[in-house]
Amino acid sequence: MLDSTLEDQSPTPARNSPIQGETEVTLTINDESYTVNIEPRVTLLDVLRERLGLTGSKKGCDHGQCGACTVLIDGERVYSCLSLAIMQEGKTIVTIEGLGSEEELHPLQAAFLENDGLQCGYCTPGQICASAALLEEVKQGSASAITPDLTSLPDLETLSEAEIKERLSGNLCRCGAYNGIVAAVQQVSGQAAPSPAANILVEEPEQ
Amino acid sequence: MKQFSYVRASSPEDAVQRAIAHQESQFIAGGTNLVDRLKAFLDNPSELIDVSRLGLKEIETMPDGSIRIGAMVSNTAVANHHQIREHYPLLSRAILSGASQQIRNVATVGGNLLQRTRCPYYYDTAFACNKRQPESGCAARHGINRMHAILGASEKCIAVHPSDMCVALAALDAVVEVQGANGQRQIPFTEFHRLPGNTPQWDSNLEPGALITAVILPPNPAAKTGIYLKLRDRTSYAFALVSVAAMVAVEGDAIHHARLALGGVAHKPWRSLETESFLEGKTAASETFEQAAEIALQQAQPLSHNHFKVSMAQRAIKRAFTISAQGGSTA
Amino acid sequence: MNKVVGTSVSRKEGLAKVMGKAPYSAEHSISGIIHGYLVTSTIAKGRIQSIDTQAAEQAPGVIAVFTHNNRPLIFEPDNDFQNSKIYESRLPLSDDQIYYGGQIIGLVVADTFEQAREASQLIEVEYEVETPLVDSRQATYEPGISMFGESMTFSKGEFAAGNFEAGIANAAASIEATYETATELHSPMEPHAIIAHWQDSDSLTVYEPSQFVMNSQGTYAQLFGILPKKYASLPPTLAAPLARKRFLGPIVFFVPLLPVNSSAP
Numbered sequence: 046m047l048d049s050t051l052e053d054q055s056p057t058p059a060r061n062s063p064i065q066g067e068t069e070v071t072l073t074i075n076d077e078s079y080t081v082n083i084e085p086r087v088t089l090l091d092v093l094r095e096r097l098g099l100t101g102s103k104k105g106c107d108h109g110q111c112g113a114c115t116v117l118i119d120g121e122r123v124y125s126c127l128s129l130a131i132m133q134e135g136k137t138i139v140t141i142e143g144l145g146s147e148e149e150l151h152p153l154q155a156a157f158l159e160n161d162g163l164q165c166g167y168c169t170p171g172q173i174c175a176s177a178a179l180l181e182e183v184k185q186g187s188a189s190a191i192t193p194d195l196t197s198l199p200d201l202e203t204l205s206e207a208e209i210k211e212r213l214s215g216n217l218c219r220c221g222a223y224n225g226i227v228a229a230v231q232q233v234s235g236q237a238a239p240s241p242a243a244n245i246l247v248e249e250p251e252q
Numbered sequence: 253m254k255q256f257s258y259v260r261a262s263s264p265e266d267a268v269q270r271a272i273a274h275q276e277s278q279f280i281a282g283g284t285n286l287v288d289r290l291k292a293f294l295d296n297p298s299e300l301i302d303v304s305r306l307g308l309k310e311i312e313t314m315p316d317g318s319i320r321i322g323a324m325v326s327n328t329a330v331a332n333h334h335q336i337r338e339h340y341p342l343l344s345r346a347i348l349s350g351a352s353q354q355i356r357n358v359a360t361v362g363g364n365l366l367q368r369t370r371c372p373y374y375y376d377t378a379f380a381c382n383k384r385q386p387e388s389g390c391a392a393r394h395g396i397n398r399m400h401a402i403l404g405a406s407e408k409c410i411a412v413h414p415s416d417m418c419v420a421l422a423a424l425d426a427v428v429e430v431q432g433a434n435g436q437r438q439i440p441f442t443e444f445h446r447l448p449g450n451t452p453q454w455d456s457n458l459e460p461g462a463l464i465t466a467v468i469l470p471p472n473p474a475a476k477t478g479i480y481l482k483l484r485d486r487t488s489y490a491f492a493l494v495s496v497a498a499m500v501a502v503e504g505d506a507i508h509h510a511r512l513a514l515g516g517v518a519h520k521p522w523r524s525l526e527t528e529s530f531l532e533g534k535t536a537a538s539e540t541f542e543q544a545a546e547i548a549l550q551q552a553q554p555l556s557h558n559h560f561k562v563s564m565a566q567r568a569i570k571r572a573f574t575i576s577a578q579g580g581s582t583a
Numbered sequence: 584m585n586k587v588v589g590t591s592v593s594r595k596e597g598l599a600k601v602m603g604k605a606p607y608s609a610e611h612s613i614s615g616i617i618h619g620y621l622v623t624s625t626i627a628k629g630r631i632q633s634i635d636t637q638a639a640e641q642a643p644g645v646i647a648v649f650t651h652n653n654r655p656l657i658f659e660p661d662n663d664f665q666n667s668k669i670y671e672s673r674l675p676l677s678d679d680q681i682y683y684g685g686q687i688i689g690l691v692v693a694d695t696f697e698q699a700r701e702a703s704q705l706i707e708v709e710y711e712v713e714t715p716l717v718d719s720r721q722a723t724y725e726p727g728i729s730m731f732g733e734s735m736t737f738s739k740g741e742f743a744a745g746n747f748e749a750g751i752a753n754a755a756a757s758i759e760a761t762y763e764t765a766t767e768l769h770s771p772m773e774p775h776a777i778i779a780h781w782q783d784s785d786s787l788t789v790y791e792p793s794q795f796v797m798n799s800q801g802t803y804a805q806l807f808g809i810l811p812k813k814y815a816s817l818p819p820t821l822a823a824p825l826a827r828k829r830f831l832g833p834i835v836f837f838v839p840l841l842p843v844n845s846s847a848p
Binding site: 084086087091094095098099100101102103104105111113140141142145147150154155157158159161163165166167168169170173217218219220 | 591593594596597598600601602603604605606607609610612695696697768769770771772773774
Binding site: 059060061062063064065066084085086088107108109112115121122123124127128129131132175178179182186187188189190192195196210211212214215216 | 253254255256257258259260262280283284287288290291299300302304328331332337338341344345348349351352353354355357358487488489
């Protein structure tokens, strides 16, 4: 995950006396510092989309069920729709906009493109952020509900398709691009992903 | 979501004092359930007290061999802790089978205990719900009650506690450490949550203003063979229709230290002491576990749409005990 | 064989989508934007006896509350498929009748989304509840609206069953197999959302997911009595408007009810 390179960060306010109404909240997002004037009830997702114009994080269900709002907070994947923005002061937030640039796509962004892991694209930023965290979790030896042996964990090379699906179950895709999504994660894991060419049973006609 | 004020507690004592002084306040830690309820106007606190920065994030081994898990430890951190994986694998499995990675990363141990026992009718304010509004009625009882309780329900409420982690904790004889107005106290896990009775608005026996500071797992050599089995409509990211936390230690052929808790069947994690005492000293055999499963569901009162839960639970219990008797482990 | 079949082609808008830069309908930054929040019926059939919006109107940040009691003037569109098309022929907030659960019965407009949502809860509605008809066999069928000049009236279906057992026994060949498929719900991920931007009293830009841009333009023009050429509807992002987003649903009528810039999430 990206490390914050901000050097002159002001210390996180203590907030030991109750905040009423709007207040200044400073958030570190994609290595930049943003200050917004918000009520405590505003979610991180609504700050990103409505206040900062960072609309890459999507609002699908707004209830923590679809995963389209997934961002990384201190390196871990989180539903931004269930997170109050004021509670994220002092933390490092990375959204899809901070994952890669047009010149240098994140490997997952390139792999999603190559493996067609999307159609309408509305779930895609969340899928990619979740996948980025997934790869990191596997490297750090985290288990899933279907890991056969909790004392012998899969690495990126041995991560099965079923593991990838289980670990991405917090992100829905209503277009059904799941096969491409799994292939993209396999590819970035260093596994042989299915051929991106459509598997069509046609042959060149005899000349 | 109504307007509320927001304050960060500086210590557990400070949090409790603030909560007692301000009765319409609520604690927030991970917020994965609370923020959702706020959006639906199910909870309308006038102040949120942020307890997520109080520390309480340690998992430590105590001198007596028990493991003390701080209330603010994330579900993910518990599931992946090496001692939990090794000594209490069913707890790791239960946690990992619940919610999604995004939720588990944020949700805390204390918060998992305090998520509301709930059902779709509770969430939809167009319907009557005694839990949401005492004495307003229960639309679920004669509604679509497929997901609802078959044990310990009341006329007032048939919702089930959705936690997976808590089912394992119930089977593991965990203890909840609580900071209240009069200092610390410990609550045995099985006494922490409540059955609905006539007051379904109360899910737990936590007194107003009290804060969970830790959950303690007593040493338990049999826990290594523990099994958590979860059955649900989807392969992942769905509440249990039925879940089972079960363990037995077998010496020779005789069963010792049987433990059984069920999820998805009651207003609280359902511990079955009758089944446990029946199993004690019995031979570890298929018929024994079949009888045990029958005993566990003897009191079941299925609703119009969930008769299937009874036999589903019985089969899951039998299977879980069988695997545990063979030494445990399985995904 | 051509060069497309069997080869991998990246989506034209794929790069923007994987970077989170593809603009969807609710993602256009317009200064001074305000927010609408819908109030919907909690009964399936009946009548609104009373709807009290006083508390909502006085809530912080609220600009206006619309119900059937104060709906601004909109015009019946032709609804003939050629010049205009709307899903529900009854215009929203036309009267106090409730035809289905979740029917839109009001709109709260406020400075922020949070304020509009909170105020929506302050609206008190009293209903006269009737029992809804949920059995299609008991339904009466009325002549439908004309499409391209042809009647689209649905006729009551007639059902007949043959003898499957006998048929399969006499079949020349048969195959017996079980096929299973997971439950699939057809519901696009992007929620319905609209931004309406009035440049002046007869010039409007709408950002919405649509599969039928020209028709939407005509419909808006008829609804609000403006000239189509003054009105521009921008398709947001290719492939975003999946099914269920073909014609204008009830939500869109509210957008231009608002006197100023607004969005109705």
